[in-house]
Amino acid sequence: MTTPPSHMPPAPPAGGFPGTPTAPEKQKNVLGRIAVITAVVGFIFACIPGALIVGWILLPIAFILGIVGLFQAGKRKGTSTAAVIIAIVGIVVGFVVFATVVSDAVDDAFGGSGDVSVTTPGDTASAAGVAAAGTENTGSGDSASSSEQGTRGNPYPIGSTITDGDWQVTVNSVTLNADDAVTAENPFNDAPAAGSQYLLADVTVTYTGSDPQGKMPFTSIDYVTADGNTVNSFDSMVVAPDPLDTLSPLFEGASTTGNLVFTAPSASAGQGTLAIQATPLSDKVFVAVS
Structure with missing residues (x-):
């Protein structure tokens, strides 16, 4: 059996040296989950011409909740990031749907066909x-x-x-x-x-x-x-x-x-x-x- 050189430190015990800090596991981001669910529901309503107002209410709320979730220490950021992205895309889609609805309404009001x-x-x-x-x-x-x-x-x-x-x-x-x-x-x-x-x-x-x-x-x-x-x-x-x-x-x-x-x-x-x-x-x- 070979004796290790005297200048080498002893091998650490199983589980590491006592008192060594370990990175804490990040907790679930409940606020982020609420934000992403709100964003998805708002996105769906933003695509429905008759329910645009519901989407416009939910999407800004989801955006704010997502931003707050991103700044929570020790919490996972994935759901909050997804909520912010979905909210932004949903707002853009909502404006497109709104513009289409207004254009159709104007055409119906004035009776023009464009031809x-x-x-x-x-x-x-x-x-x-x-x-x-x-x-x-x-x-x-x-x-x-x-x-x-x-x-x-x-x-x-x-x-x-x-x-x-x-x-x-x-x-x-x-x-x-x-x-x-x-x-x-x-x-x-x-x-x-x-x-x-x-x-x-x-x-x-x-x-x-x-x-x-x-x-x-x-x-x-x-x-x-x-x-x-x-x-x-x-x-x-x-x-x-x-x-x-x-x-x-x-x-x-x-x-x-x-x-x-x-x-x-x-x-x-x-x-x-x-x-x-x-x-x-x-x-x-x-x-x-x-």
Whole structure:
């Protein structure tokens, strides 16, 4: 039997030297478990359009509990970390779902489909997807240009009908110089400023939807001068003859017809266009005034 050298320390007894500290085992993180369960439930509710509010309440709570759990000494961090991650992802998903719900609600409220079609006098409906000037033409995929019909450079003729979803807008006629008719309509109507004249657009708005409560027309019609300036009917503080009624709800198949007054420059009134949006979300379609 070999005797160990005298300079070597004796082997430690089984179990180590007495008094040697051992790392304590980390305890279960109860708060972290509560946080991760809350985060998972909140995430599920955040994906349900009708229960979004529940998800938005639970997810921030889970996030806070997860953060607190991460700073607890001697506790496991896995569940707290998972809770924080799930809560953050759930909040992002909740906002996406909310934006989708709002977008669908707006579409339903205004009755627009996003696909605009135009019927010109004597013609059938043109291809859907007429785009506003400067935007992409969804019908062909090519960029819009000044030669594309429905733009300022190539507007549709008077008498055209613009359709988007449940709404149709028809420009019946345009009176380039309606000074006499406008000033005679109401004694408080002032004459136009020097170098300007009143332009009168006769328009029909038709509702083709089936909402039993009816819907108000949210059609937008502006006059765009030859120089590119936009003039709306509210810029002229005058009462139009037979004004267009946009405040009364329309029911299926009903329409309203009336006039809109715009102040146009006398030198180039006939060179302007009408910019029409059948619904607030529609692309603008331009119609000539002469």
